[in-house]
Structures are given as structure tokens and as C-alpha cells.
Amino acid sequence: MLSLGIESTAHTIGIGIADGRGKILADKRAIFKPPEGWGIKPADAANHHKLHADSIVKNALAEAEIEMGEIDIISVAAGPGMPPCLSVGMNIAKSVSREYKKPLIGVNHCLAHIEIAKLLAKAKDPIVVFVSGANTQIIGYMEGRYRILGETQDIGLGNALDKFGRSAGIGFPAGPKIEELAKNGKYMELPYTVKGMDLSFSGLITHASRLLEKKQKLEDVSFSLQETAFAMVTEVAERAMAHAEKDELVVTGGVAANRRLCEMLDIMCRERGGKFFACPRKYSGDNGVMIAWLGLLAHKAGNKGIQEINSRWRVDEVDAGWV
Ligand code: ATP
Secondary structure (H helix, E strand, O other): OEEEEEEOOOOEEEEEEEEOOOOEEEEEEEEOOOOOOOOOOHHHHHHHHHHHHHHHHHHHHHHHOOOHHHOOEEEEEEEOOOHHHHHHHHHHHHHHHHHHOOOEEEEEHHHHHHHHHHHHHOOOOOEEEEEOOOOEEEEEEEOOEEEEEEEEOOOOHHHHHHHHHHHHOOOOOOHHHHHHHHOOOOOOOOOOOEEOOEEOOHHHHHHHHHHHHOOOOHHHHHHHHHHHHHHHHHHHHHHHHHHHOOOEEEEEOHHHHOHHHHHHHHHHHHHOOOEEEEOOHHHOOOOHHHHHHHHHHHHHOOOOEEOOOOOOOOHHHOOOOOO
């Protein structure tokens, strides 16, 4: 069975094609980059996606060496995300599904990150640390659903790093640049905010940005920002593993590319006799393959997904019968 997956929730328009055994046949993407110093304007990203959609679909089919008629299901990221961007993907999915008379399965973008990470990292029943631009959630599967055990109360970790990057004038996305700068930095204390199982990053970012105004070295602030934010995530992840009695942990989302974050999570796992996995870099950011794969899992479990966008769709609202 072949699934065509459409991702368009934020900055990336991606088309992926996968089969029922998890083989990846095609992966094409185009990424919207806002002007230097700006965040993403949803309408601009949506226009970018519309502009690139046709060629990306064609290129993905060419890479898989198949025709659209050979696809069995159309999977689309129906939420959460930016409504204008989500609509681009949903409109493509609807028109292809109508024209080729194939089932349309609207899947949850965050669950797609989780399932592709599990597939590629070969983890069975992990606690998932999902750290992307907009999302920071610590998730575990329990009694039929993925449950959010802890999450950010304000902005996602990636967006927090990008916000700091804007005040430091280091461009977007700032995460990789902060990682590089941190290699030559020294530690200074910053606000550490873990409330129960939840996290908060905005005070940390404001404080770090003020230190730059006070002429502290960018390398030192970058290092301290990483150490503090990643320690907060690691603390909550450790408590989630203990509470849910799980001995595997998978990190995914764009921030999972950060080596220091992976190192901290890995040390924590080893110290408690657990196993650490990272989603391969290529598939930890937004992509169409993960949507194609979750569509297949849902379809096989008889889950039809949703047929309209839902910009605030949470993972714990989905019956994950395929697990
Ligand atoms: P979402 O998937 O929640 O809609 P998104 O699409 O913005 O959010 P991703 O594409 O998964 O998120 O990740 C992008 C984020 O990852 C950016 O905020 C970027 O700064 C961050 N990032 C990328 N590489 C690194 C790195 N090496 N270290 C830290 N952060 C990183």
C-alpha cells in the first residue's frame, strides 16, 4: 500500500511517499525563509507553499517512479499549525483525493513526528521529547492515546531560541548558530523555570537578551541558554520516564538536531538504565514522509483521521488505535 503525505503546517511544504512497511520512496520539500530578522508571517508562508506545491508533487512522484493513480491513500497534516498554511495542504489533498478517488486521511502533525521517530530509531514504547519550533512536549503512550505528560506553558523551545537569535542579530533559524556559539562559552546563571511537569521559556529568553544589552559575551549567553533550557527539558523527561515506567526515550522535532541536548538526554537515560534514541536528523524536522507514514498506520487501524483543518489539534485528542 502506498501513501502520499502532505506537510504544510508551518515553514515547510513537503511531499513524501511511503509504503506499508515503512520504506521511503520519495521525500521532497521546500522551506519558506522569512526575511532576515523577521518571524514567519502565515500568509507569506502559505503563498510560498502554493507556489511550490505543483512542482514538489511532480518531483516526488518522479523520485518514486510512480503515477498519482498508483497511490492508495492521501495523507495530510490537518493540524496543529498555522491555518493559512494548513489550508494549502488540505486543499491539495482534497483535490487529489477527489480526482483520483482515493481516501483522504487528515492526521496530527505532532503524532507524525512521533511515529516516524519510532519507526526510524526503532524504539518500541518510548517517552517522546518533541522539541520543534512551535512545540515542546514530553509525551508517552498510555491506555490507547499519546498523553502529554509535560509541555511548555508559553513558547516552544525552537521559537524561544529563534527569538533570542533575533535579539542577538544572528538570523533565522537561530538554533544551529546558538549551538555553534555555545561551544566557546562559559556558564552564567539564568532563570530555570519548571512548574510541576511544565516548562516556561519566555522569562529565560528575556533575561538572556538583557544580558546581551549589558554587553555580556554572546558565546557565554548562548552556552548558558542551552545549558539551562536543555536541563529543564531533561528534568521533565526523566520524571516522565519514572512516572510512566518506561525505559526508552526518543527525541524529535527540529531542536533534536542539537548535539548538546541529545548528550544531556543520553546521559540521563544511561544513568537510569534506559535507552536513548534520536530521530535521524533528516526526518526530525517537518517533512511529508512522516505524514505519509502516520496516514498508513491510521488507515490500517481503521482510523479515517479528520477531513478539515484543526489548527489547535492536540495529540491526546487522537485515538491511537494503531499502537
Ligand atoms: P512545528 O513542527 O512545531 O510546527 P517548526 O516547523 O517550526 O515547528 P521544526 O522544523 O521541527 O519546527 O524545527 C525548527 C526549529 O528547530 C527552529 O526553531 C530551529 O531554530 C530549531 N533548530 C534547528 N536546528 C537546531 C539546532 N542544532 N539546535 C537547536 N535548535 C535547532
